[in-house]
Amino acid sequence: MGNYLPDFGMLLNSIGYCLSPLLLLQLTGSMVLGIIFGCLPGLTATMGVALLTSLTYSLNTNNALAILIACFMGGVYGGSRSAILVNIPGTPAAAATALDGYPLARKGKAQFVLSLATAASFWGTLFGLIILLFISPALSSVALKFGAHEFFLLSLFGIMICGSITSKDPIKGWIVGLFGLLIAQIGLDAIYAFPRYTFNNIQLNSGITLIPAMIGVFAIPEVICSLRDDEKGYTLDNVDSSFKTVLKTSLGAIRQSTKHLGLILRSGFIGTLIGALPGAGADIACWVAYDAEKRISKNGDKFGTGEIEGVLAPEIANNSMIGGAFVPMLSLAVPGDSVTAIILAALWLHGVRPGPLLMTEQPEVFYIIVALLFLGSIVMAITGQLLTPILVKAVTIPKGQLMPIVVVLSVIGSYSINNRTFDVLVMFLFGLIGYFMRTNGFPAAPLTLGIILGPMADENLRRALMLGGGSLEPFITRPISMVFIVAILLMVVLEIRKAVKRKDAALLEQK
Amino acid sequence: MKKYNKVIATAIPGIVAILFAALAIAMPKFGDFYLSPGFFPLIIASTMLLLCGVKVVQEVRVAHHRHNVQPYVSGNDRTDLDTVQSFVQEPLQQPSSTESAHQRKIWWIKTFYIVGTMAAYVAMMWYRIPFIFSTALYLSLTLFIFAKKQWISNTILLIVISVGLYYLFSRVFYVMLPS
Numbered sequence: 184m185g186n187y188l189p190d191f192g193m194l195l196n197s198i199g200y201c202l203s204p205l206l207l208l209q210l211t212g213s214m215v216l217g218i219i220f221g222c223l224p225g226l227t228a229t230m231g232v233a234l235l236t237s238l239t240y241s242l243n244t245n246n247a248l249a250i251l252i253a254c255f256m257g258g259v260y261g262g263s264r265s266a267i268l269v270n271i272p273g274t275p276a277a278a279a280t281a282l283d284g285y286p287l288a289r290k291g292k293a294q295f296v297l298s299l300a301t302a303a304s305f306w307g308t309l310f311g312l313i314i315l316l317f318i319s320p321a322l323s324s325v326a327l328k329f330g331a332h333e334f335f336l337l338s339l340f341g342i343m344i345c346g347s348i349t350s351k352d353p354i355k356g357w358i359v360g361l362f363g364l365l366i367a368q369i370g371l372d373a374i375y376a377f378p379r380y381t382f383n384n385i386q387l388n389s390g391i392t393l394i395p396a397m398i399g400v401f402a403i404p405e406v407i408c409s410l411r412d413d414e415k416g417y418t419l420d421n422v423d424s425s426f427k428t429v430l431k432t433s434l435g436a437i438r439q440s441t442k443h444l445g446l447i448l449r450s451g452f453i454g455t456l457i458g459a460l461p462g463a464g465a466d467i468a469c470w471v472a473y474d475a476e477k478r479i480s481k482n483g484d485k486f487g488t489g490e491i492e493g494v495l496a497p498e499i500a501n502n503s504m505i506g507g508a509f510v511p512m513l514s515l516a517v518p519g520d521s522v523t524a525i526i527l528a529a530l531w532l533h534g535v536r537p538g539p540l541l542m543t544e545q546p547e548v549f550y551i552i553v554a555l556l557f558l559g560s561i562v563m564a565i566t567g568q569l570l571t572p573i574l575v576k577a578v579t580i581p582k583g584q585l586m587p588i589v590v591v592l593s594v595i596g597s598y599s600i601n602n603r604t605f606d607v608l609v610m611f612l613f614g615l616i617g618y619f620m621r622t623n624g625f626p627a628a629p630l631t632l633g634i635i636l637g638p639m640a641d642e643n644l645r646r647a648l649m650l651g652g653g654s655l656e657p658f659i660t661r662p663i664s665m666v667f668i669v670a671i672l673l674m675v676v677l678e679i680r681k682a683v684k685r686k687d688a689a690l691l692e693q694k
Numbered sequence: 695m696k697k698y699n700k701v702i703a704t705a706i707p708g709i710v711a712i713l714f715a716a717l718a719i720a721m722p723k724f725g726d727f728y729l730s731p732g733f734f735p736l737i738i739a740s741t742m743l744l745l746c747g748v749k750v751v752q753e754v755r756v757a758h759h760r761h762n763v764q765p766y767v768s769g770n771d772r773t774d775l776d777t778v779q780s781f782v783q784e785p786l787q788q789p790s791s792t793e794s795a796h797q798r799k800i801w802w803i804k805t806f807y808i809v810g811t812m813a814a815y816v817a818m819m820w821y822r823i824p825f826i827f828s829t830a831l832y833l834s835l836t837l838f839i840f841a842k843k844q845w846i847s848n849t850i851l852l853i854v855i856s857v858g859l860y861y862l863f864s865r866v867f868y869v870m871l872p873s
Contacts, residue, residue: 234867234868352749354745354748354749354752355749357745358707358742358745358746358749359707361711361738361739361741361742361745362707362710362711362742364738365710365711365714365735365738365739365742368714368734368735368738372731374729374731375724375731377721377722377731379717379718379721379731379732379735380714380717380735403812406808406812407805407808407809410804410808410836410840411801411804411805411808581841581844582840583836583837583839583840583841583842583844584837584840584841584844584847584848584851586836586840587832587833587836587837587840588833588851588855590812590815590832590836591829591832591833591855591856591859592859594815594816594819595859595863595869595871598819598869598871599863599867599869602869602870604819604820604822604872607816607819607820608816608820610816611812611813611816614812615809619703619706622703623700623703623704625707640734641734641735644734644737645728645729645733645734648726648728648729649728649729653726653728
């Protein structure tokens, strides 16, 4: 994919082609299915796309792509629904959305905040799409410059950001993030296949599966606290499923989101850039965007208590990652994450060969994907807004009825990943760990991110040292790596300064 | 002892870090140390231990401070305790000391009941007791306790969830739940 300007004629033709009733129906149906998969903790976009891949063999390439892309988009978007409503992220990336989305929902603004997240997702997808269309060659070249050194530092950077923004005490956040990295070391070592921390248990050889651990640390403490403290289903403002109200709320949310143009651009850029890095994905993008906005915003101190910007930033980054993830997949045939890996495989099955020659050999496929992403974002916005009142009603169910159902879904979600009961046990044990963490002020999100990034950090650190013959010098001499080191040091200094300031303010108040 | 609860809670991750570090040291070394399987876990565990050490020292200082100041506040005066607590804000999940012993007892009983029923449900899954039966049993043990007055909707939920989810997952999503 060399330097080029998009062929708008071909793009319009592709959009026109995708407007066929059958394709739109497939797009909508898969979107709803994707949203359901995203909503339910344990059912992931990856699983949805994998399930649907087997059903698309007999379809033509464009219809197959429509189904897979819509399911992918719906899965990424749907993760925020349960994060906002019940504080249980449907996907790991939605954990950042829960920080401000859940407090807002608890204040009675569930319908509005869901609409706001939908609007943010729409802007995010659109932003990623524009980047994919215009600057994917440039972005691919940046992504290619990332080597082992940069990937190690990127994972460290992600952990540090997540740790510092999810807790008032960054040290606690960092401890949890490091604990997550340690948990990720359980299983066979990537270089020598040596079993680490397995205690001769064959089930542990494949490591701790992320999804059961994530469900455990988020869902179980929430269930225990809600049931124990006799929480009622919380009151909601203006829950009305009439078309007029839905339209009014949606327009209000869109208007509100457009007031934050700078935020849309910043978070969109972060999401697309990080989404384009193979292996990094949305999970880091959301936290980086949230952190950036927390530092920039005038209301940064109020983040975590129900700030609109705290919902917008991670949701925009989360969805703009979709466009970003397609950049290396289409231009280099390198999937950005597990879902694009499945889509890549599906493309191969249909005779499409992504890579540097795609734009010269099969440009129509590129434009069909762009057209599907564009139409998909519109379908997502509409179905998302229409589904909002139905989802909101779920939280008015008394917690005494809702929470036992959450436990059942958590058990199924954990089991369904590998069809093994060991994962259910992992979910329960992590639930207990999560409860301990919650009662002692340790944030849960860095643990999830640590488990995600652990293998990447381990492999890349050792690979980087191997390449440099054990020398740490390349970490300083490589420009992108140096930028990360400076950013990490800056973050530590800023966090210490903030803590000292807080202490001074407290002492002053005391005097 | 109670004033050191937070110190103990912070020390626990430190102990975990020591265990991870000790096991990492015991791992075999293949060639250069930085290539060995224990290299990365050792670095991470050591860093975690260091941070836990810093946190424990902080918590010990806060605990001492808390012990040395008068906790009673009158009017708008703020004590050292308030200052310390505003600096180290922690969620207080357990009932406060002002609540009665009876409430505390109920609080603990409820916690153990919730965790116990969950553990029983997980155990039933582990021993591959049929999903419909184990789910119905778990739901009846929780729904009828925590949502006592809604027994009609509870019964409907119990049947719909246990049977409906089984068929949805095993027939539509091809997730083979224990049967």
